[in-house]
Amino acid sequence: MIVVDNVVAGYRTPAGLVKAVDRVSLEVRDGEILGIAGESGCGKTTLLKLLYGSFGDGLEIFSGRVYWRDPDGRRTIDCADFHRHWWEIFSYVPQGSMSALNPLMRIAPQMLDAGTGANRADMAARRARIARTLAELDLPARTQRLYPHQLSGGMRQRVMIGLAAYVDPDVVLADEPTTALDVVVQRQILENLVRLQRARRNTIVIVSHDLGLHRQVADRVAVLYAGRLAEIGSNDAVLGRPAHPYTQGLVDSLPRLGDRQPRQGIDGRPPDFMAMPPGCRFAPRCRRAIAACAGSDPDPRPHGSDRTAACIQLEEVAA
Numbered sequence: 001m002i003v004v005d006n007v008v009a010g011y012r013t014p015a016g017l018v019k020a021v022d023r024v025s026l027e028v029r030d031g032e033i034l035g036i037a038g039e040s041g042c043g044k045t046t047l048l049k050l051l052y053g054s055f056g057d058g059l060e061i062f063s064g065r066v067y068w069r070d071p072d073g074r075r076t077i078d079c080a081d082f083h084r085h086w087w088e089i090f091s092y093v094p095q096g097s098m099s100a101l102n103p104l105m106r107i108a109p110q111m112l113d114a115g116t117g118a119n120r121a122d123m124a125a126r127r128a129r130i131a132r133t134l135a136e137l138d139l140p141a142r143t144q145r146l147y148p149h150q151l152s153g154g155m156r157q158r159v160m161i162g163l164a165a166y167v168d169p170d171v172v173l174a175d176e177p178t179t180a181l182d183v184v185v186q187r188q189i190l191e192n193l194v195r196l197q198r199a200r201r202n203t204i205v206i207v208s209h210d211l212g213l214h215r216q217v218a219d220r221v222a223v224l225y226a227g228r229l230a231e232i233g234s235n236d237a238v239l240g241r242p243a244h245p246y247t248q249g250l251v252d253s254l255p256r257l258g259d260r261q262p263r264q265g266i267d268g269r270p271p272d273f274m275a276m277p278p279g280c281r282f283a284p285r286c287r288r289a290i291a292a293c294a295g296s297d298p299d300p301r302p303h304g305s306d307r308t309a310a311c312i313q314l315e316e317v318a319a
């Protein structure tokens with residue numbers, strides 16, 4: 001399990017601190033697929049980097065704590081040390097990862113190179129594992145002998161997922177894993193991901209702005225807005241019966257097959273991190289906002305048995 005405990009994190013910029021993740025608490029449970037949703041710039045990638053312990057680009061934790069705990073609860077690792085366990089416990093499929101493959105190397109040696117430190121199995125066992133993983137991802141065996149430019153975009157993306165998964169880490173963190181692919185290929189890749197996860201029982205965290213993707217694969221969904229956690233809970237609760245007005249707006253804006261009515265989106269844009277509105281950050285765009293919203297920036301509270309949501313009006317409903 002990865003625990004995010006009241007974390008404020010972000011970047012120091014000439015204009016000031018960007019708190020891209022602001023007082024966020026959540027748990028990534030063992031063996032689940034957790035989807036992280038929200039509009040562009042709301043902090044999804046930053047949260048994923050915290051879960052991976054990747055602090056290379058100036059990301060800092062200003063307060064709070066992120067740590068991993070093993071299923072027995074005997075061993076904890078602070079996120080400052082996650083990098084020592086990359087590939088062994090955590091692996092990462094970065095955004096735009098299709099271009100992350102080395103163009104001069106065939107696929108098999110790239111996979112063998114990856115995570116060498118974490119992978120103590122002998123060469124023959126590792127080769128067998130690579131073959132098995134590629135087959136699980138519906139990639140033909142000859143893929144191993146090809147160079148990246150000889151693969152389609154969808155195949156390259158599947159190879160990246162294979163790279164992250166073949167060493168069998170506890171947690172795979174994937175940032176927009178199917179962006180830029182056509183819908184049919186997206187669907188295949190997602191099915192592959194789920195199949196891998198079910199077979200290996202590892203944990204997957206997927207960042208995407210695409211709610212359809214989350215609806216299809218996630219066990220639970222977390223929705224971020226302007227660095228704050230708006231809502232988190234089961235797929236059915238959050239996407240089937242959204243409670244937070246922001247999640248409702250996102251779900252309402254999804255096109256539905258056969259629906260000729262124009263979808264109702266959310267007016268306006270997320271606020272600038274340097275000029276946050278007082279109180280609830282979503283209030284200026286919220287159709288249900290009342291005067292009290294400008295004076296309260298609530299943390300998520302339980303709303304029903306399978307979700308928490310951060311809206312003062314929902315607290316009234318729940319009471």
Ligand SMILES: Nc1ncnc2c1ncn2[C@@H]1O[C@H](COP(=O)(O)OP(=O)(O)OP(=O)(O)O)[C@@H](O)[C@H]1O
Pocket residue numbers: 011012013018020038039040041042043044045046047057058059209273
């Ligand atoms: N290295 C960085 N230095 C300074 N600011 C950054 C850095 N990376 C991200 N930010 C800022 O942090 C905020 C959150 O960005 P983040 O990439 O986490 O959002 P996101 O929801 O993943 O967006 P997208 O869907 O567009 O990838 C944005 O305002 C962004 O400009």
